[in-house]
Amino acid sequence: MNPLPEPQPPVTEAERDAxxxxxxxxxxxxxxxxxxxxARLDQALAARTGDELAAALESVPGAPVETSATIGAVxxxxxxxxxxxxxxxLKVQSALGRVRLDLSQAIIEHPEIDIELALGTGSAKIVVxxxxxxxxxxxxxxxxxxxxKPARPGSGSGTDGPTIRISGATGMGRLKIRHARR
Structure with missing residues (x-):
């Protein structure tokens, strides 16, 4: 007797939008x-599983893939x-150095970004x-x-953009995060 295949989770709106x-x-x-x-847009909009969505992107050059990178300053x-x-x-490491990430003009293709910090006595400043x-x-x-300082309500910020999850450890280091002004 053959076991039934595991059901796939439904496609999220963020995945469909991407x-x-x-x-x-x-x-x-x-x-x-x-x-x-x-035809492919119709296929993507009707997709219910990840496999169906992947079929709509099949053979499209540069289709987004899960990516990761490590950066840092000793x-x-x-x-x-x-x-x-x-x-x-994105993994950010800084033993004694200073790291500055400015995401205000960056190309963000994913609805959620995970930034993992590993700060010793170094510091990091992130502009979202x-x-x-x-x-x-x-x-x-x-x-x-x-x-x-979270974005002020009503300033047109802090609700519709990507989710930036910051995790890890700051050790003896210092982390500053702010929203872009424009």
Whole structure:
């Protein structure tokens, strides 16, 4: 007797939105004809499982994949700002150095970004997009609490953008987080 396959979880709206965005980008880049884009958009919007959604993105160049990266500074400075592609999972390490991440102009393709900190006595400053939601529940510190002022309600920020989850340990280091001003 053959066992039944495990049921797949349903596709989330964020996953569906990312697939639609990638199909539109592929069309704009000339990888899909108008008719093919329409057919694949219909397929993506009707998808109920991850396999069905993946079929809509099949053979589309540059389809988003889960990414991760590690950056850090031992005793110097590391700065990442301007236009850069933010991976889904980012590990930030700083023994004695200073790390500055500015996500305000970055390309964020994922609805949720996980930033894992490993600070010794180093420091980190993170600038998040105006509309980002910041989650600090997974963060622990030995010396000082992170300095973070949530976005003001009604300022058009803090609800519709990506969720930035910051976890890990700050050790004796200092973490400052702020929303972009524009």
């Amino acid at each position: 697939a639609v965005r990638r199909l539109r980008e592929a069309y704009a880049e000339g990888h899909l004809s108008h008719e093919e884009m329409d 005793s110097g400075r590391f700065t990442r700002r301007g236009v850069w592609r933010v991976p889904r999972h 997009p105006r509309d980002a939601v910041v989650d600090l529940d997974g963060l622990s510190g030995a010396w000082k609490a992170p300095k973070y």
